Amino acid sequence: MKLVYEISRPGRKAMEIPAGDCPGVDPAAVIEAGLLRDELDLPELSEVDLVRHFINLSRRNFGVDLGFYPLGSCTMKYNPKVNEDIAALEGFTCLHPYAPANFSQGAMRLMYELRAYLSEICGMADFTLQPAAGAHGELTGIMTIKRHFENKGETRSKLLIPDAAHGTNPASGALCGFQIVTVPSNAEGGIDLEHLREAMTEDVAGLMLTNPNTLGLFERNIEQVADIVHGKGGLLYCDGANMNALMGIARPGDLGFDIIQLNLHKTFSTPHGCGGPGSGPLGVKVPLVEFLPVPRIIKTEKSYVWSDEYPKSIGAVRSFFGNFGVMVKAYTYIRSLGAEGLREATEDAVLNANYIKERLKPYFDLPYDRTCMHECVFSGERQVKESGVHTSDIAKRLIDYGYHPPTIYFPLIVPEAIMIEPTETESKQTLDDFCTAMIAIAAEAKENPELVKSAPLSTPVRRLDEVLAARKPDVCWLK
Amino acid sequence: MSYCPHTEEDRNELLRAIGAAQLEDLFTDIPDRFTLKERLNLPAALSEQEVSVLMAAVASENMVPRMTLLGAGAYNHYIPAVVRHITSRSEFYTAYTPYQAEMSQGILQIIYEYQSMIAKLTGTQVANASMYDGATAMAEAAVLAAKSLGHSRIVVARSVHPEYRRVLSTYAWANGYEVAEVGFTPSGRIDVNALATAVSDNTAACLIQSPNFFGVIEDVAALEPLVHKCGALLVAGFTEATSLGILKPAGEMGADFVVGEGQSFGNPLNFGGPYLGIFAASDKFLRKIPGRLVGMTVDKEGNRGFVLTLQTREQHIRREKATSNICSNEALCALAAAVYLVSVGKNLKTLAVRNLEKARYLKTRLLELPGWEEVFSGPTYNEFVLRCPEAKEVNEKLRKQRIVGGYEMARAYPELGEALLFCATEMLTKDGIDAVVSILK
Structure with a gap:
């Protein structure tokens, strides 16, 4: 086009x-000529x-509304339409962030209550809603940890991160000046306790753990993990990107986590908008509340007011109060589902992932054959060995079948990884149709590998030359 | 309300296929002592009808203003109808980051168009696909400058938006950098002499805004040699993007990075977010800038296409070696901005002139009030600071008439005393402005 x-x-x-109704002004008459374009x-x-x-x-373009989107780790569940309509109400969109608080009491109540709901869901003492995305929540969380140790007068320079972690974890840690120490996974996809014990020294600030991890597996030794980290005075950080596996079933706070970021655009059904806006609230246990970003909403007898009176706060991580429009959608979602609905969402998400895992197991390698949580991770190694068809080819071929491909080549510890997260909003028919397509592609890979390697055939453009794009970057139309 | 399609029969069928007797069997990896035995303590579930009524009530606890005289980093502009129609296409809003290029050509092409328009508007060669907001865009530019130069001092004008400075100081603290502030002169512009003494050979970047927080337009070209002479980079921001309709972009005046808040381009006030962080740079930083970038390329048949490119800069490949951790951005806000900019087109200049006219009229009329005076002498766009007898009282009078008044400068600049920062956009009318003045008389 x-x-x-x-x-x-x-x-x-x-x-x-x-047309203007005020006296006309010639910019050149009021602004120096050199400053005009x-x-x-x-x-x-x-x-x-x-x-x-x-x-x-x-x-x-392809969105959830067009079809199944099992992009692992991204929780591409259906985005309820009513949430969009509500967030577009003039009573929300017209609000200036600096308008006097009497203009925005409804918005402030909503934010105050959302903090409480998220705290209840996660077993935390309080939340900040300021971070604009999951990675921004992580960054805020690591800053909070840094401030905690500063406040105690301790210097801790290292941060532990498992090899299966999202790439944002090490980047977030490094941006707070921490040296990143990688902790390997064990044979069953969990954290290697022996190694953790060794690595967890007194100059380690803590461990950033995703639970369930990026293999979609629950960390069975979570109690021991927490004991090891806390035993050396460290803090246990939960990357809450996978919270869709735990709502109403277990709470990270009860599991021993001290701090967690959520991704409202994953777990709480707000749409991803081609990559954003997201929202990454950060929850903490009691001892860390005083370090959360400012301003914070407090409830007085008469009204909700903003307060900056937290002298130990890390400061601000974003202008104003965060992605309010996203919060409205997440709030509406929680009010719609209630406690039972959230639990049902998690149960069905886990049920659907296990169903796909069982159905596809005969056709693709499953490196960690355990009951999974909300997602399952296959490997395309069998196809590579048999016919030279790679995971990227399988992904491209799925497009021809009308599906958005799963996440591929992540987590890094699984070669040729295919990470499938169906979410709870998909029916059995959808899951069956998808599995049929995957099985058909497995057969095509054997019988007609060239077909799979040349996919996609149905899209407006064929496979694009990414090497050319990077070698001769054209990122701006110059004509 | 439930968005899960399964019936009990479906669930049983799925459980049978898995070989599990009941749902609980899928959660046995979680130690029993941690599983919740009771329901979460949350309000009861609601149907769509009930939740609509509830949320309409929450929205109505807010007050829709009759008029807004407030800017200070968030601007009330008219949004053409096409913007919401296009951003409401669920092919866009229900999609994830365009990792699969062949089925994401729509957004990829739009981001390329957005990058092109932003680069041209800011006088730079490269713009990324967006940051969280203007404040984080500025902070990330400072961090990038420090990391790429190996310097640890950041110099920022005190006339930069107070929230931007607050975010900067948080990011700088986390990275172990020092931040020094440079004051302003009676013109409202950065104090160039103070800047000259503040920069050193350990300075990574000098951060300014134009128009700055006072609405005053800085002479970026005059600062540039001073900053570059000491080996630092010049980061020029803006709070009000529509000013680019008439103002010479900082990229043309030697700024290395042009960053700012793009909310004015088609995104509503929304109580502060989601907004749009604009991040643009000189092409020598192409391989260093944070965030996503879309590049033009060809497919194997030679057809034009678009892909996410130079991803080796990004955290999912570089992990702890990345200079930024940004992953999700504000793509849908960038889409709104792209549609807005195409809709307004070259009329952006007319729109900017209209803002200038309304602001001058508002200023002239307010200055008729006894005891009111201009605080700064420098040229302004659509915002300006006035000293008045009692700032709080002015705002209270306006509030009673459901008008959002100015920003009370004492909040962030106690040295300015009783002063208000006002903003006038195309949304104000002459009659409205006259009414404001009558209320304050």
């Missing part, structure tokens, strides 16, 4: 600016051209 710049014709307009290179389109351009582009 043509670019907007290629459709542009001089003089076309999609939007009129109302010479040209404004924006495209010129009529409204109908604009609409057709973007709508046609939308037809070249």
Whole structure:
């Protein structure tokens, strides 16, 4: 498709600016000439051209509303429509963050209550809603840990992270000045306790653990893990990206975690918007509450007010209060589902993942054959050995069958990884159809590997040259 | 309300296929003493109808203002109808990050178009696919400068948005960097002499905003030699993106990074978020900038296509060696901005002029009030600071008429005393402004 710049014709307009009703001003008369711009290179389109351009582009995009999207670790569940409508209410969208608090009492109550709901779900003392995404929550969490030790007058320079962790974990730790120490996984996909004991010294601030981990497996030794970390004065951080496996079943706070970030855009059904906005609230146990970001909402007898009176706070990690529009959707979701609905969501998510695991087990290697939680991780090694078909080929072929591929090549500890997270909002028919497609592709890989390697065949473009894109980067239209 | 489609029969069928007798069998890896024996203590579930009524009530506990005279980093602009129609396409809003390029050409092309428009607007060669907001965009630029130069001092103008400085100081503390503030002159611009003494050969970056928090337009070109002479990088921000319709972009005046808040481009106030962090840079930083980048390429048949590119910069490949940990961004807000910019097109200049006119009229009228005076002498765009007899009382009078007044400068600048930062966008009318003045008379 043509670019907007290629459709542009001089003089076309999609939007009129109302005529001025105040005295006219010539910018050159009030601003020094050297500070004014010479040209404004924006495209010129009529409204109908604009609409057709973007709508046609939308037809070249795939979302959950079009079909099954089992992208592991991303929790691509259905995004309820009513949540979108509610977040678009003028009473929410019109609010200026600095308007006097009497304008925004409803919004502040919503945020205050959302903090309480998330605390109850996770077994934490309190939450901050300020972080704008999961990785931002992680960063805020590691800052909180850093401040905790500063406050105690302790210098701890290392942070432990399992080899199966999301890439954001080591990056978040390093951005707070910690030296990252990798802890290997054991044969059953859990954390290696012997190694952990060795690595967990008194200059280690803590362990960042995803539970269930990125293999979709619950860390069975969580009690021992917590004891080892706490025994040396460290803190146990939970990457809550996989919280969809635990809602109403178990609470990270009860499991021994001191701190957790959630991804409202995963567990709490807010849409991912092609990569954002997300929201990454951070929950902590009592001793860490005083370090959370400011400002914080407090409830007085009469109203909700903002407070900066937390002298030990790490400060602010984002302007204003976070991604409020996302919070509205998550709040609505929790109110819709209630305690039983959240538990049911988790149960069905786990049920669906185990069903897929059992159905596909005969056709793909399953490196860790255990009951899984909300996702399961296969390996495409058998296909590589048999016919030279790689996981990336299987993924591309799935597109021809009408599915978004699973997460591939992650976690890094599984070669040719295929990470499938079906979520709870998919029916048995959808799961069966997907499994049928995967089984058909496994057969194609044996019988007609070239077909699989040449996929996708049904998309507007074929496989794209990523090497060229990186070698000769073209990231801006210059014509 | 439940969004799970399974019937009891479905569940039993799935359990049988798995070889489990009951759902509990799937959770046996969790030590029994940790499993919840009781329901979570949450309000009862609601149907869609009930939750709609409830949430409409929550929304109505907020007050929809009659008029907004407040900017200070969040701006009330008209949003063309096309923006919400396009961002409401669920092919966009229910998609994840475009990892599978062949089925994500729609958003990938739009991000490429967004990057192109932002680079041209900011006078740079590269713009990423977005950051969380203006404040984190600025903080990440400072961290990147420090990491790539190996310097540990960051110099920031005190006229930069107070929240941006607060976020900067958090990021700097976490990384072990020192932050020094440089004051302003009676013009409201950065104090160039103070800047000259503040920068040293250990300075990684100098951070300014134009228009700055006072609404005053900085002379970026005059600062540039001073910053680069000591080997530091110049990070120029903006709080009000529509100013780019008339102002010379900082990228054309030697800024290494141009960062700012893009909310003004098609995103509602939304009580502070989601917003759009704009991050643009000179092309020498192409392989270092944080966040996602979309590049144009070809498929195996030679057709044009788009992919996420230079991913070796990113955390999922570089892990602890990455200079940023950003993963999720604000893609849907960037989509809104792209649609907005195409809709407004070259009219962005007319829109900016309209903002300038309304702001000048508001300023002129307010200055008629006894005891009101201008605080700064420098040129302004759509925001300005006025000294007035009692800032709180002014805002209280306006609030009673459901008007959101100015930002009380004493919150962040006690040295300015009784002063308010006002903003006028195209959303104000002459009649409205006259009404404001009558209320305050």
